Amino acid sequence: MTNKIKPGQSESAASRRTFLKGGLAAGGAIVAGATAARSATPDKAITEPHEWAQTLGEGVDARPYGTPSEFEKHVVRRNVSWLTATPESSVNFTPLHELDGIITPNGLCFERHHAGIAVVDPAKHRLMINGLVDKPLVFTMDDLKRFPRVNKVFFLECAANSGMEWRGAQLNGCQFTHGMVHNVMYTGVPLKYLLEEAGIKSSAKWLMPEGADASGMTRSVPLFKALDDCLVAFAMNGEALRPEQGYPLRLVVPGWEGNMWVKWLRRIEVGDQPWHAREETSKYTDLMENGKARRFTWEMDCKSVITNPSPQAPLKHTQGQTVITGVAWSGRGTIKRVDVTIDGGKNWHTARLDGPSLDKSLHRFYFDFNWDGKPLLMQSRAIDSTGYVQPTKNELRKARGTNSIYHNNGIQTWHVRENGAVENVEIS
Amino acid sequence: MSKSLKAICAVAATTLLLGISAANAGKYNLGRKALPEEIKAWNTDVRPDGQGLPKGQGKVSDGETIYNEQCAACHGDFGEGKDRWPVLVGGKDTLKSDDPVKTIGSYWPYTSTIFDYVRRSMPFGNAQSLSANETYALTAYLLYMNEIIDDEKFVLSDKNFTSVRLPNEKNFTKDVRPDTPTQAQQKPCMKNCKTEVKITGRARVLDVTPDAKKE
Missing domain, CATH: 1.10.760.10 (Cytochrome c-like domain)
Structure with a gap:
């Protein structure tokens, strides 16, 4: 069988016949016909000239730092204004439903500030290491860039991601239910090198990173983690950190809750006990049903979500070949497998993982199927390299109640209707 | 240069090198010692x-x-x-x-x-x-x-x-996760896992999503 266009035959007619044949073979004749029917009259997008095909565009000096197409203006971080008292101590959300692959563009990485975006002059920025060290040290940014550096891709997830969903489905959009996560390549110095330079005393067990912003953010980080894989990063996705991500320097704590990744990092104190800072007592502790609260719940559990279709990204067709895609991640390793259901968990299908599979990084999955046009109840279920299986929301509630706020990694359900609209639901 | 002067120079150079390494014992010899006044200015945390x-x-x-x-x-x-x-x-x-x-x-x-x-x-x-x-x-x-x-x-x-x-x-207690059935020992169900599925909750009941259009 050849698909060549014969003289006098239009391309659309040829492709329609080819499409029909292929569709019939796959049992999708109705869908293929519906698609082809739309090209029964000539497409003006083809038959009429476009301005961009005839006139000159902007020159190379027009966009010295490139920004996305004007047709992508809707692809932005969004805030849920009722969540917090003021935007300076608030959060916005990554538009996961507009992204593909595994890397989050720098300008779309969700933000969480406690005293607004500090504007720090790198020439006046210092990193101090003090406490239980042989020699307290001060580094300039130039000093830090003389250490051997590494490049690593890691996800950063806020412990409160999906926190509004503990009591039930609340927000319509994976940007809002799951958008407090991003995934970028960091360039930085292993924290271990800096600590070795200062010389850690044998009694040292904890570190306290501190931010230079007006919140003076601090957390207690156990020494074993710092010596394992923490970085002091100055670049993300190949360029300097964005101001809202801690320019010029931030701590990277792979796989652990985002609050520990102190931005505008100015000091690391070494000690023998945790500090019990406000962000590890009043906040970022997980209140259980019995009134007791878990503390130092650092690791981010294995989690996944279908990003498309989702409430902000409905299906634009009503049946036929369809792509379900989403992201999965685990603070304990790589993603081994993602299963997808379209019938509310009666039957599961192993999704196709595509792109790099990196430790403590987002993984991209796809499930390609032929939609019969009937309503769908879609879920994804991730399994990580430790064998941990992402739990249902009800399994989490059974274990922890509904007051926890943090660490909700439950399976998300999206209801797709015949018209392609999608809603955040919970199912039996 | 006399032998004695050379010796003095050698001693001085060695002292200088030792001086540098003593000022910073680290492998990369980067950064400088933090002064007490500097530590005092930032070290305000309380345990x-x-x-x-x-x-x-x-x-x-x-x-x-x-x-x-x-x-x-x-x-x-x-x-x-x-x-x-x-x-x-x-x-x-x-x-x-x-x-x-x-x-x-x-x-x-x-x-x-x-x-x-x-x-x-x-x-x-x-x-x-x-x-x-x-x-x-x-x-x-x-x-x-x-x-x-x-x-x-x-x-x-x-x-x-x-x-x-x-x-x-x-x-306040310690972290005891994983605290859900991780199913590490059993393979998660793939076929005929449920007979009936019902929608038990909907986000639009609350309708608190920013920019959400009411249906």
């Missing part, structure tokens, strides 16, 4: 055992004045929290309820966290502006508002600080 507390003291009544001038606009006259600003007072016996109110008195485990946080992060928008004595006074007033101390003449200082304990200290 539950009192490490890091500055010398000083403050009265409940002085704390009340500072609170009314610099805190009440957001946290409310009685620590009740205006709008969505944090509630500081109350919430006793609510931690097991459907509406837990997590305040200094009901939830926070350590007094030191109040001092440390207020001194580094508050007042919001004018951080690191309170003196040690003002921070002691404000901490004393917050403890008084929360009925942790009941004497309005109480003076909190670096001397008596660690004697003031918060009631919820014992209710």
Whole structure:
């Protein structure tokens, strides 16, 4: 069988016949016909000239730092204004439903500030290491860039991601239910090198990173983690950190809750006990049903979500070949497998993982199927390299109640209707 | 150059090298030693055992004045929290309820966290502006508002600080995750896992999504 266009035959007619044949073979004749029917009259997008095909565009000096197409203006971080008292101590959300692959563009990485975006002059920025060290040290940014550096891709997830969903489905959009996560390549110095330079005393067990912003953010980080894989990063996705991500320097704590990744990092104190800072007592502790609260719940559990279709990204067709895609991640390793259901968990299908599979990084999955046009109840279920299986929301509630706020990694359900609209639901 | 001068030069050079390495014992010889004044300027953190507390003291009544001038606009006259600003007072016996109110008195485990946080992060928008004595006074007033101390003449200082304990200290536990059936031993079900599926909840019932269009 050849698909060549014969003289006098239009391309659309040829492709329609080819499409029909292929569709019939796959049992999708109705869908293929519906698609082809739309090209029964000539497409003006083809038959009429476009301005961009005839006139000159902007020159190379027009966009010295490139920004996305004007047709992508809707692809932005969004805030849920009722969540917090003021935007300076608030959060916005990554538009996961507009992204593909595994890397989050720098300008779309969700933000969480406690005293607004500090504007720090790198020439006046210092990193101090003090406490239980042989020699307290001060580094300039130039000093830090003389250490051997590494490049690593890691996800950063806020412990409160999906926190509004503990009591039930609340927000319509994976940007809002799951958008407090991003995934970028960091360039930085292993924290271990800096600590070795200062010389850690044998009694040292904890570190306290501190931010230079007006919140003076601090957390207690156990020494074993710092010596394992923490970085002091100055670049993300190949360029300097964005101001809202801690320019010029931030701590990277792979796989652990985002609050520990102190931005505008100015000091690391070494000690023998945790500090019990406000962000590890009043906040970022997980209140259980019995009134007791878990503390130092650092690791981010294995989690996944279908990003498309989702409430902000409905299906634009009503049946036929369809792509379900989403992201999965685990603070304990790589993603081994993602299963997808379209019938509310009666039957599961192993999704196709595509792109790099990196430790403590987002993984991209796809499930390609032929939609019969009937309503769908879609879920994804991730399994990580430790064998941990992402739990249902009800399994989490059974274990922890509904007051926890943090660490909700439950399976998300999206209801797709015949018209392609999608809603955040919970199912039996 | 004479042999003796060469020897002196060699000794001087060695001393210089040793001097450099002694100034910084690290492998990469980067950074410089932090001066005591520099460490003092930034090292203001306070731990539950009192490490890091500055010398000083403050009265409940002085704390009340500072609170009314610099805190009440957001946290409310009685620590009740205006709008969505944090509630500081109350919430006793609510931690097991459907509406837990997590305040200094009901939830926070350590007094030191109040001092440390207020001194580094508050007042919001004018951080690191309170003196040690003002921070002691404000901490004393917050403890008084929360009925942790009941004497309005109480003076909190670096001397008596660690004697003031918060009631919820014992209710913090360690992380016991994974705490859900991880199914590591059994393969998760793939076929015919359920006979019936019902929708039990919908986001649009609440309709709190930003920019959501009502259907």
